[in-house]
Amino acid sequence: MTGSGSSSGSGCGSPCGACKFLRRKCVQGCVFAPYFCHEQGVTHFAAIHKVFGASNVSKLLTHLPVSDRAEAAVTISYEAQARLHDPIYGCVSHIFALQQQVQF
Template structure:
């Protein structure tokens, strides 16, 4: 593992959200993001949202290191593709059900 660029200190604004015994989390973050900006954003975020924020930037950094070309956007692309497939499938099922309902109504009439 590459070492991260800063020395972890107890005063670091990320400590409450990134335990000191998980230096690889901070290392991933600092490999991808501009940490001075990330720290400023953290301070502007409501305290009850800060853990979500840190978890989301860790997820994003890890996705970018795992898949440098697509990163998180690859996950979004795959989910959109899955959504399209499910929407098409759902449309077919709705049409099949409507067709059956029409034929039941027709049969009831004659």
Template sequence: MAKRKRNIVSCAACRVQRKKCSEECIFAPHFPQDAPEKFTVVHSVYGTNYVIKLLQGLEIQQRADAANNLVCEASARVKDPIQGSAGVIHELQKRISDLESQLASKQQELMNMHSMFDKILFPMCDGSCDSQDILYHTSSTEDIMYEELGSVLWEPI
């Protein structure tokens, strides 16, 4: 019986290198034919021989993560040749720090507004009562009513 040859489509790495892709191609699982830009950026930064040595030195289960990391690192290095992904990380940390300071500022502003709200609602309170414990309101007869939180507040009609 004649052995049928499998029709192998070249992976992106073999296409960029203008080579015939074999069944044992180390690049094929990680650089599919429909995404040649991934291998192109990795090839331009690291070179083919380095990528081959790196992937061959890893266990098969680790190769997909390594290939994805190479693509991310190479893309960052193309955008920022000096800092690469470290520049991206630094920028994101700076944004987090800025957002944390904005959050702290808004929380302080909210606390100040809460304090002003307490002073308006509880003008007779000398600081010994808190809006979380007691609710204050005046009825139509101007009587002062205190109710514990959780009770139903009602006002005479």
């Protein structure tokens, strides 16, 4: 976690983006704090919450090794944004578009 001795999970005295979005206190050891900063984290977490739900993402992150959580958070955020843009295919539509570019 970032910052030691702080009462908030984000280590800077303000809640992480996820806790700010969920309107709850960000506690020491918050699973979201290292991956959803105070500034941009709210926007990213809003999409994640809408698509996957906070509880599901929390469970997923806690079951992963700490070394894999940052990459998982970025991937989940990307997929959530893609699902909001294209609810049927999500990020697969980007893959199809790139495959077509390669073919041409």
